[in-house]
Amino acid sequence: MATITLSNVSKDYGGGPVLRGIDLEIREGEFVALMGPSGCGKSTLLRLIAGLEEPGGGQIHIDGRLVNDVAPKDRDLAMVFQSYALYPHMTVRENMSFALKQRRLPQTEITKAVEAAAAKLGLTALLERKPKALSGGQRQRVAMGRAIVRDPKAFLFDEPLSNLDARLREQMRYEIRKLHRELGATSVYVTHDQVEAMTMADRIVALNDGAIQQVGSPQDLYDNPANLFVAGFLGSPPMNFLDATLAPDGALVVEGQTLVRAPLSLPPGTTVTLGLRPEHLALTTPADGVPVRVDMVEPTGTGRVVHLALGAQRLKLFTMDTRPLAPGDAVGLMVPPGAPLLFQPGTGTRIG
Template sequence: MATITLSNVSKDYGGGPVLRGMDLEIREGEFVALMGPSGCGKSTLLRLIAGLEEPSGGEIRIDGRRVNEVAPKDRDLAMVFQSYALYPHMTVRENMSFALKQRRLPPAEIKAAVEAAASKLGLTGLLERKPKALSGGQRQRVAMGRAIVRNPKAFLFDEPLSNLDARLREQMRYEIRKLHRELGATSVYVTHDQVEAMTMADRIVALNDGAIQQVGSPQDLYDNPANLFVAGFLGSPPMNFLDATLAPEGALVVEGQTLAHVSPPAGLAAGTTLTLGLRPERLALTDPTEGTAVRVDVVETTGTGRVVHLALGPQRLKLFTMDPRPLAPGDVVGLVAPPGAPLLFDPVSGARLS
């Protein structure tokens, strides 16, 4: 188990910075998700920690020791690759023994460790098979097994579930999480999937354009996003963003209609235009006479409820509801945004205002 500390870490391949001066502390035993869209630098960051790439600037420390110049093999970190990267010419047993043989452990000890890890992952009957004779889910497990058998200082996961189908992904999510609880090892998990980040991580590091946007617990990022990027990345269906004007006494006016009220943030004058963020599940339906009148555009049934696409003048928004009232495209309904639901953002910088 280890702490991993990044100080002002940057990476530039020569075509402009991929990572710009990052500071991050990953605590002992913590499960941290590096989350962001493709090209945000999350995988590069993981590879810097692994030692597969060298930082252009800054310092990486593992347990307080500077590792910038330390080879991957001497960092004692285990990595699970997106492609699994199983050695195709070796059996499952040989795959899992590789690292231990590399350390020249006695054969009896290797056998015991591999078999313990295999039984933990349900691989016992597959030890003599080659990777090509395994299903996607089994390969994924072998990749996990190869990592846990070493008992490393920390686990690095590079989008390990993205090659699995939805059902298997959900199951592996649970298993990785359970494994983390049992082993208590520091884990860094790269994903572009906000559901994975939300469900698995103790803390999420939201990355965009090579810079950290926000660090915090999943709930914290969900409830209090620091900017438009984080607000829009987390949640499904995603947060609604509407062009709004701040009217006196904190009224938020969208397309001439007052949609919500906030206690006006200091320094914001009435008449300021801003971006209003509203989570679909925080909105409620009512009669058109009681709430803001909006028109139903499309209704999607999800099983647990319905996602209703609404039109407010030329602007569109979505609402998630379990309200059973009949809804048809073209109906006019009332929309209520309860206090606390509206989040305000600067439309230019994207920064949170309230």
């Protein structure tokens, strides 16, 4: 197991900065997810840790050792890619043992390591098969097994589940997390999928536009997002954002309707962005809540996502309420006092 420390790390390919001033410490035995949209710099950051890219500035330490100029093979890290990268002419056993043979380890030691990893991953019966005879999920387990047998200081995962269907992704999320718990190894996991980040990570590093937006536990980022980006990226359905104005009595007014009161020391007339999680909202009658109109209803099995129109603005509500609803119906919206999050328009900074 290893600690990984990045200090003011940057990267620029010539067309502008890809990473800007990254400061991050990954603790020994921790599972950290680097999460963000395509182009945010998360895969580049992983490749810098692996040594596949050179930083433009800053320092990278692994277990206290500066590794900026250390070759990938000498960093003692194992990487699992999205594309499996298995040798098609080799059996599962040969794929998993390849790196150990390159180290010229004794055959008995190689066999023991491969069979132990295969048992952990449910691959024992597949050891003599070639990749073409395996499913996508089995191939990804082989790629993980090849990494495990090396007994590295840390595992680096680069969107390893992106090529799998939804059911397999769910299964592999469980298997990777279980494996991490058993091995206790430091793991860095790149994903654009907020469900993967929320369900697997000890801590999430939210990245956007080459910079860290927030670092914390999944629940902390969900409950206390630092800005609009983090608030909008986590959650399904995603958070609603409404333009609101602060009234003299402290009420937040949207489209002429008072939604909730806000404990803000801001002057009346101040415009804010109001954030509301769909699952925090409730339906009632128009007389008992804020009058809104049903735009669309999406059944999910466990409940329904109800699209609502509040004047010219739109929002979503998740409910297990089974009352009949149809587009055009007039209903009431209830917003609990502790539900709203407030953000500064323009900058997106959290202000309440």
